[in-house]
Amino acid sequence: MQAKENPNPSLPWPKRGGLLHSPLLPIPHGFTTREGGVSPPPYDSLNLGLSTADSPRNVLENRRRVLAVFGHPPQAGLLQVHGPTVHRVEGPGEWEGDGLLTATPGLLLRVSVADCYPILLYDPVQRVVGALHAGWRGVVAGILPRALEQMYSQFASRPEDVRVAVGPGISGAHFQVGPEVVEQFAAAGLAFYYPDPNQSGRYLLDLPQAIRAQAQAGGVAPKHYWALGRCTYADPLFFSHRRDRGQTGRMWAVIMLPDG
Template identity: 75%
Template sequence: MNQPVLMLKSPLLQVPHGFTTREGGVSPAPFDSLNLGISTADRPDCVLENRRRVLAAFGNPPVVGLSQVHGNQVHVVETAGEREGDGVLTSTPGLLLRVTVADCYPILLHDPLRGVVGALHAGWRGVVLGILPRALELMQARYGSSPDDIRVAVGPGISGPNFQVGPEVLEQFERQDLAFAWPDPEHSGRYRLDLERAIRTQAQRAGICPQHYWALGRCTYADPLFFSHRRDRGQTGRMWALIMLPSQ
């Protein structure tokens, strides 16, 4: 019997959305089972079937994908297709936005007043480069969104206790007063960095109301429900975070 696709959702977002997990696909180990990454060593036919299952859950809409580069470029789109960057915004109903993750944090955005949604890929480089503040500024500039109205939902990602970084990374966070870190108890000269807390702080500084910020709070490294590039040393699958405005 086929296992149903398991997607997690945020209570803040009242539009179609989801954060995929490992469950509900057809890929063999070590990509078992809902691997959505076509660039992995998984069988392409398995990945395509996994993608088909996820997209079917949204009614097979047109999709906006990203060729992610760990930067801060955010696109405003009205049509389907793939762009190079790490964020996308739209006010077009029925257009599904997608980001790919396997330790980095997926961030979904929704302004219910202006009818805008967004999807961001936020690794440590993207956070340092301010992809979330950039997206929020773009929502205000292009759509007239107010921070008071924007909902921010953060999916699964690697947690502070499992995210080891060196001093060169920590220094970049320190320059922005985002270094929520502590010395690594197992490795001298290394640190553990709480990336989700840095994202939360950026949201608050941008004016997002605390009640409009939600984080799943589950660690991809520690929880076997998720793929983790770091835990599995690159031999793992990929997950998606997706969001769309309902078709009118």
């Protein structure tokens, strides 16, 4: 069923909730929640995903509210494919892949999530920012290590300078997978899974610990690693594709180098 358009899309944002921030990132950035928008259930209310069955008018109004916080800057976005491809970008547009890096001030990078993990990167010395979309396929394929390698090789970033901030995503307690997924993580040396005590032959996959381990292996200092630590499946403040069986909205993680 097509969702009805909200009759009053002029309400200011954020009405409630608003953006969540990392104390490691003293530049414009944020992780959206599901609060403060105009979309009706099951996309209530700050749905930012045009690929959902929500009214495009609602989604565009929700996006306008978020972008207004940053002054409506040019944006770089992704056609996300759950892989390890990271693009170096210098201007607005949309790229197929799951990661973006830029040294261009005033360009807003954004990724879309609803259980996968958003990862924001920042090098204050070389003035580089990044945004990654990391689901289980992206993690096992090494999107974070790939992004760090590109920061080191293409922007002359040093590991000790890079900050990593991880937003909300599905926790290990709620992320059940089959043996075929576990085999891929084992082959990648990411043994962050354990048998599901409630169902034989199934496993619980701890993506946050895998992401943390990859950051540390990439040289990121523990003091420069931050994770929100909130589960999209368990917390109603967030959209969750798995909890809501696909009938849900999308959130953004955004970051931008300020001018000057």
